[in-house]
Amino acid sequence: MARGPAQATDTGRERIPRKGRVSGVSGATNRPESAGRPSLTPPPDATAPARHPDAPAPGELLGAHYDQCFGCGEGLPHGLHLAARADEGVSVTAEFTVQPAHQGAPGLAHGGVLATALDETLGSLNWLRRAIAVTGRLESDFLRPVPVGSVLYLSARCTAVAGRKIYSSAEGRIGGPDGPVAVRAEALFIEVKLDHFTQNGRPEEIRAAMSDPDQVKVARAFEVNP
């Protein structure tokens, strides 16, 4: 499709032409739809990820970062309720039990739900670095069907960091932590500032999350260093 100057879209936002990046605020409106797909392989100047000194100890549960999060929140009956634990270095393990509400085909987990479980597990890695980041790219492989009632044993690790780009990978096994791999993913998270959420999120939820008297909860909702 030919791209001219900025055009209105059906969301009422401007579509940004290829060479017309908006500078300043980080957010969904900044990245042109025509942008190519940067590689999931770290560049040669990438560095090894560093664990934050205050990161939870290996084996410690990370807890939900936000109780309305579909991946880990406790406040959503049909959410995944994924529970992630810190592991060594910048890596985590997590578990998620597939519920009837998570079906795609009869008796089997929906692929999008499995991708969510991978995304959430990968996202939780950022807490170990105390970085605020969002998923930019998530490439998933579905290797085995995952039945309702089964536990998906996930593990994820951050592999490299290059500027704002965070490279990571994850896999999910069934039948036990050493069972066969059912799903796996490679991801590129992009570090953002707090205003990514405050400027793009719906005001009701932002206000509610910000006004929680528990400052640690406020910080975790946005994955900010408390």
Ligand SMILES: CCCCCCCCCC(=O)SCCNC(=O)CCNC(=O)[C@H](O)C(C)(C)COP(=O)(O)OP(=O)(O)OC[C@H]1O[C@@H](n2cnc3c(N)ncnc32)[C@H](O)[C@@H]1OP(=O)(O)O
């Ligand atoms: C509360 C904390 C969050 C925890 C939640 C855990 C849940 C799991 C995580 C999620 O599901 S997050 C929700 C899903 N993701 C999003 O909603 C992100 C939507 N996209 C955006 O908001 C923007 O596109 C984004 C912030 C990712 C990037 O926009 P920017 O304008 O800040 O970045 P910019 O375009 O300047 O690119 C910076 C670098 O990142 C690269 N990049 C940006 N977007 C990319 C992308 N989508 N894929 C690959 N690379 C990307 C880009 O090529 C560039 O590389 P170089 O520095 O080498 O030039």
